[in-house]
Amino acid sequence: xxxxxxxxxxxxxxxxxxxxxxxxxxDFQATTMFxxxxxxxxxxxxxxxxxxxxxxxxxxxxxxDKFLINHASLTLSTLTVTSAHPEDSSFYICSAxxxxxxxxxxxxxxGTRLLVL
Amino acid sequence: AQSVAQPEDQVNVAxxxxxxVKCTYxxxxxxxxxWYVQYPNRGLQFLLKYITGDNLVKGSYGFEAEFNKxxxxxxxxxxxxxxxxSALYFCAVRGSGGYQKVTFGTGTKLQVIP
Numbered sequence: 001x002x003x004x005x006x007x008x009x010x011x012x013x014x015x016x017x018x019x020x021x022x023x024x025x026x027d028f029q030a031t032t033m034f035x036x037x038x039x040x041x042x043x044x045x046x047x048x049x050x051x052x053x054x055x056x057x058x059x060x061x062x063x064x065d066k067f068l069i070n071h072a073s074l075t076l077s078t079l080t081v082t083s084a085h086p087e088d089s090s091f092y093i094c095s096a097x098x099x100x101x102x103x104x105x106x107x108x109x110x111g112t113r114l115l116v117l
Numbered sequence: 118a119q120s121v122a123q124p125e126d127q128v129n130v131a132x133x134x135x136x137x138v139k140c141t142y143x144x145x146x147x148x149x150x151x152w153y154v155q156y157p158n159r160g161l162q163f164l165l166k167y168i169t170g171d172n173l174v175k176g177s178y179g180f181e182a183e184f185n186k187x188x189x190x191x192x193x194x195x196x197x198x199x200x201x202x203s204a205l206y207f208c209a210v211r212g213s214g215g216y217q218k219v220t221f222g223t224g225t226k227l228q229v230i231p
Contacts, residue, residue, distance in 0.1 A: 006160070043207065043221045044161070059218075093160050106219070108153070108160035 002028045004096050006109035013084055014117055021079045021112045023094035029074035030096035034106060035067075038091040050077055084116045119144040121210050121222035129228045130198045138193040138225045140182075140208030150191040151209040151219065152182055161207060167191060168213075178202070198229045 003026040013019050023033055032051050036044040048064075050056035050071035058064045066088075068080040077096075081088050091113050095106035120143045130136045142148055149168050153161040165176025172184040182193045193206060208222040 004160075041224075043223045046218055049218070091158075095161075105163075105166075108162070110160045111158065113158065 002026075002096070002107040004030075004094065004107045004109040006092075006094055006112050008112060009110060010113045010115075012115045012117065015085050016083055018080055018082045019084055019114060021081075021092055021094075021114075023077045023079070023096065023109050025075050025096040025107070028096075028098055028107075030077075030098055031074065032097045033071055033077040034095045034097070035069060035077075035079050036093045036095070038093060038111075044093060047079075081114065084114070086116045089114055089116045119210055119212060119220050121208050121220055123206075123208055123222035123225045125225050126223075127226040127228060129230060131230050132200055133197050136193075136195050136198045136202070136227065136229070138206050138208075138227060140191045140193065140222060141189050142191060142208070142210040143189065144210050144212045147213040148184075148191075149211045149213055150182070150184060152176065152180070152191075152193050153207045153209065153221075155205040155207065155224070164193070164206075198227075200229045200231050203227055203229045 005024045007022045035047045038044050046059050047062045048056040048058045048069050050069050052071050052074050056069035071077040091111050093111040095108045097106045122141045151166045152164040155161050164180050165174050167174045167184045175181045180195050205224045205226050207224050209219050211219045
C-alpha cells in the first residue's frame with residue numbers, strides 16, 4: 001500500500017519556539033493532505049485540509065496563524081507550530097489521499113509527538 | 118452533523134475467542150464507513166471500509182465488519198483473536214454527497230489476553 005512518512009517522529013522544544021513537521025507521500029502523488037491532532041485517549045481531531053498549490057482549509061477553532069500549513073508539492077506538506085506553548089503538546093498525524101477518493105482512502109503517517117516545555 | 122459512537126472504551130477478550138468492537142453512526146444520506154487500527158505511538162492503519170454493496174466487508178488481518186442500516190451500526194469482528202490484535206481501534210464515517218470530512222470515533226482499546 002501507499003506509504004506516508006512524517007519527520008520528525010518526536011520533538012521537544014522550548015516554549016515560544018516554532019516547530020516544523022513534514023509529511024511526505026513516498027510512492028504516490030497526494031493531491032490532498034490532512035492534518036490531525038490527537039490528545040491522549042481521545043479521537044483524532046481534524047485540524048485542516050490542504051490541496052496542493054492551494055491555501056489550507058482550517059476547521060473551526062483551529063488558528064491558522066498558529067498552525068501554518070504548506071502543501072507546495074504533490075509529495076510534501078508541512079505543518080509549522082508557531083510560538084509553541086505547552087498546551088500545543090500533542091500527537092500530530094498527517095494523512096494523504098489522491099484525487100476524488102482522497103477522503104475515502106487516506107494513508108496515514110506514523111505521527112509526530114510534540115512536547116513543549 | 119455526523120457523528121460516530123464507540124460505546125466501549127476497552128474490550129477484553131481471550132486469545133482464540135471471537136471479538137466484536139462496536140460502532141454506531143449518524144450521518145445524512147448514505148454513509149461511507151471505515152475502521153482503522155492504531156498501535157502505540159503510531160499513525161492509523163486502514164483495516165476496511167464500506168462504501169456500497171455487500172453489507173459484510175472483509176478487511177486486513179482477518180477482520181470483517183457488518184453494515185446494518187436499520188441499526189446504523191458497523192461493528193468490527195474477528196472469529197479468533199490474536200494477542201497481536203491488541204491495539205486501539207477507530208471507527209469513522211463520512212457522508213456520501215460531495216466533499217465531506219471524515220469523523221472519527223473516540224476509539225476502543227482492544228486487549229487480547231493470552
